[in-house]
Amino acid sequence: MSRPLERTHHRRLTIVVALLLLCFLGLMLRLVYLTVALHPHYRDRADLQHRNATEVMPRRGEIFDREGRAMAVSVLCESLYVNCSAAPRDVREEVARACEEIFGQPAEGYLRRLQGDQRIPLVRRMEANQANRLRAVIQGLDLGSIDIVYLAPETRRLYPMETVGASVIGFTRPDHTGDNEGVAGIEFLLNDLLRGRAASGEALQNAALQPMEPLGLEILTVTAGHQVHLTIDSVIQRVAEDALAETVEHFEADWGTAVVIDIPTGDVLAMASCPTFDLNQRASEPEESKRNCAIMNAIEPGSIMKVFTFAAAMEEGLIDEEEIIDCMGGIWYHPARSRPIRDDRSHRFHLLPLHEAFAFSSNIATVQVADRLTTEQLCETYRAFGLGQRTDIGLPGERTGTLRRPSEWWGTDRISIPIGQAISVTALQTAAAMAAIGNGGVWQQPNLIQRVEDAAGNEVALDLPRERRSVVSSLTARRMAALLEEAVEIGTGTEAQIEGYRVGGKTGTATRYDEDLGQYMENSYVATFTGLAPINDPRIACAVFVSNPNRRIGHYGGEVAAPVFREIMEASLHILGISADPLTVAGEAPPEVVIEAAARLEAPTSSDTPQINLPPAESDHLMPNLMGLTMREVTQRLTTRDLLLRFQGSGRVVSQTPVAGTSLRGVSRVMLVFEESEGG
Amino acid sequence: MSVALRRPAPPSATALFVMTLALVSLGLVMVYSTSGYIDAGSSRLGHDAFFHLRRQVRWVLLGLGLLFVMARMDYERLKKFALPILGLSLLLLFLCYVPGIGHKANGQWRWIRLFGFTFQPSEFAKLAMVIFMAKTLSELREDEIRSFMGGFLPATLITGVFLMAIVMEEDLGATFVLSVIVWLMWFVAGMRIPHLLSLVCAAIPAFLFFILSSPWRLERILAFLNPEKYRLTHGMQLDQSLIAIGSGGIFGRGLGEGLQKYYFLVEGHTDFIFSNIAEELGLIGCTIILLLFMAIVVVGLSTAHRMPDTFGSLLACGLALMIGIPAMVNLAVVSGCMPTTGLPLPLISYGGSQILINMMAIGILMNIVYHRCKTVDPRRKRA
Secondary structure, three states, X not given: OOOEOOHHHHHHHHHHHHHHHHHHHHHHHHHHHXXXXXXXXXXXXXXXXXXXXXXXXXXXXXXXXXXXXXXXXXXXXXXXXXXXXXXOHHHHHHHHHHHXXXXXXXXXXXXXXXXXXXXXXXXXXXXXXXXXXXXXXXXXHOOOOOOOEEEEEEEEEEOOOOOOOHHHHXXXXXXXXXXXXXXXXXXXXXXXXXXXXXXXXXXXXXXXXXEOOOOOHHHHHHOEOOEEEEOOOHXXXXXXXXXXXXXXXXXXXXXXXXXXXXXXXXXXXXXXXXOOOOHHHHHHOOHHHHOOHHHHOOEOOHHHHHHHHHHHHHHOOOOOOOOEXXXXXXXXXXXXXXXXXXXXXXXXXXXXXXXXXXXXXXXHHHHHHHHOOOHHHHHHHHHHOOOOOOOOOOOOOOOOOEOOOHHHOOOOHHHHHHHOOOOEEOHHHHHHXXXXXXXXXXXXXXXXXXXXXXXXXXXXXXXOOOOEEEOOOHHHHHHHHHHHHHHHHOOOOXXXXXXXXXXXXXXXXEEEEEOOOOEEEEEEXXXXXXXXXXXXXXXXXXXXXXEOOXXXXXXXHHHHHHHHHHHHHHHHHHHOOOOOOOOOOOOOOOHHHHHXXXXXXXXXXXXXXXXXXXXXXXHHHEOOOOOOOEHHHHHHHOOOOOOEEXXXXXXXXXXXXXXXXXXXXXXXEEEEEEEOOXXX | OOHHHHOOOOHXXXXXXXXXXXXXHHHHHHHHXXXXXXXXXXXXXXXXXXXXXXXXHHHHHHHHHHHHHHHHOOHHHHHHHHHHHHHXXXXXXXXXXXXXXXXXXXXXXXXXXXXXXXXXXXXXXXXXXXXXXXXXXXXXXXXXXXXXXXXXXXXXXXXXXXXXXXXXXXXXXXXXXXHHHHHHHHHXXXXXXXXXXXXXXXXXXXXXXXXXXXXXXXXXXXXHXXXXXXXXXXXXXXXXXXXXXXXXXXXXXOOOOOOOOOOOOOOOOOOOHHHHHHHHHHHHHHHHHHHHHHHHHHHHHHHHHHOOEXXXXXXXXXXXXXXXXXXXXXXXXXXXXXXXXXXXXXXOOOOHHHHHHHHHHHHHHXXXXXXXXXXXXXXHHHO
């Protein structure tokens, strides 16, 4: 049996208890100090390591046409991410099986991609229903962590108009926030604005710097990028693309392009290329189809160059339209050239008034006109019209073309260049130069971007060059316009005539120079046309190039490019609600008088049809039934009416406002909804 | 003797049990809270978020069984087992070095693995030492305890062997805790103050030698003095612990809402579980835990105070210290009052050995409380 307790024992026990309680009290004080006094300090330090100021990329801004129709939009969708190192084998197999079932690709492919030890996006930007099915699978995996297999929101770029304006709008490629990196066209040019500014959000992270939760949906939707409004009118663009496609197909041409410019503002209304591609299927479309032919293809323009040669001579006062010029029966053995200068077989004349020589596109007359000018004068005028000069419209890949300095003009250049050889231009340059003639001789830098708005709708100032320069006097411009009108009325461009409008334009047919082979191709041509309308007050300029049409079907600018021009111009005039000219007869009256007369007549009748003197037939005042018609058929049906057409969608008319049979008195706008028919 | 067990348990025994249960339950919750995320992300554990919780539950259930067994077994019978237990404990300590049985973790041979279970013999050594010391000291006369040759030398020699064995395992925390427990038991048993002080004086150079003998220990001490400066090296653990406690504030982030457990504070479910508790439950949670430990210690020591027999008294004292001293040292470490040593928080931290041993200790303590009530009551009536 143990000994009894001593008094010392009790005393010492008390001391131990006191000692321990003292220690506990000390610990307590220490904890109070840490959690109360030092709390702010440690809270900050905790935030510093727990919260990661992640940059959240905003949703990419939309691209609209000039009427506010969406051409490129970003929608939120989800991507499947797998943290391969953290996912056990059975989870990876399950995910691969689920993907096979949902997306139809073999599971082996998915499994192979899941072999590594990285965090990878397994399936990007899936449809909503696919995401929902996948979500159910992931929830069934019972992973215990949201960080292993998860769906993360990403944006996906959609192009509602598919092919319309494809080469202008360009496209994006995915980065870590989804389809958000522009690689071509406007998407590339304004990428920084469309992306918007990165919003900084805070995400919780673990010590391995991995986010604790996927980025929130709200963050992505709140901070959108800037919205871009283009000067493009998507309806004109579509008409231009359709017309080009039809022509390129019919004439078995290599490619075609058309540019439409709003003359007063320099806005590009349409910039069409053929072949084109579906923006939503961009990955599977051939690379050649993604070329923006309007700026990337520089060709020898042929006879349309004569417009600017004549303008130069006119500006210097060296020619008179009425003077008689010797066209030498179509063959001129020029001393500077071994081969004779020839006019086309169908237009061989001897003595002719200069305006008719222009209308029939006489090379011989043009060379004689050019001979009255110095090389410097010629070159300076061409340069001022922007030919062979970059327009700096901003789109990537713009070609400069070729216009050599006067000191570099050799041998036959003084013969070749004034008639559009040994010089190369793009369709955009040509249309802009033609617009300068319509704009009273003032060249304006063509413009694609109407305005940019931030997500809140405030306009953002853009630092885009908007150069304006006077090239020729307004009188020269008007005299040129009259010459151009005659060329369409009686000359080589008769195919460009539009009923009810006065149209001016110039054809061109040039031997095609193959850049790859470095030589002119036998029996291979580029058909061109450029023109403007209405002549009394030019509003729209257009240039059309069609390369290498099949010669057996046709190769002249007048037969290949002019009809395209007519279709585009006619549609544009209607779509923009430009009144038909009151006076469609030209030729006899000097241009000045025509303009005055037009102005006088136009004032009181601006909103009525041109046939004011005739009592209009009853049917003319009723809205026709347009259901089931294509866009082009609609514009043809409503040709004679002064109506502002609003188009929505593509395909055939499924809805019209006003409905068929209602009176059109006082109606100025027609709204049409198109839809693709089921059968294609 | 067994008559006592059929009577209703005295209030302080029930209180001991309830407090233990409270601490162990909180421990279970916090073990899951701190280990769940890491387990789920660990391919080694098969992404099983409940890996540690499941094991801990197993240990706690086993511990409860041992607690009841010990509570029902007369503590006097431990006297007979004291020496065998001590021998077994020493054997186990040396088994750590036997290949195939010894288990290395974090670079230290502190564990043995038998039949699929990992066990930390230093925990067992604590209990063995407490029982043995209580027995030896209670059998010595007072003058024997006060003499150098009769009491001091044998006691220090036996303790010294144990401490050497544990120090060799680089388990400085366990060594420190064991020496403090034994030292306090000697003090209570009536050893002479000069003898006791001479041990402290001898310990200081040994401690200094130990620190200076390896550079990383010195670094650890320096890091302890300024954890923020060494926050990327040796001070990281302490610094993260202080961030956890400090950022918790008075009310904490809320249960399960802690952020330090996301790999910031490693060993968050074992030695540093208190920091995570402080982060999630705040000063209020800390205070409750502190009070519970204090209460266990006070109940134990007051039982020791009232026990008529020296063995029971010293045993109760030793057992109370066995819970109280590691708890205090652990709290001091995680709150930056002491250099960092690896030491679990009794009854709360993840770890089978400490749960089993400490719950056994509580069981024995409860048994002593039963006896005190039985033996003291008549004396009280008489008084």
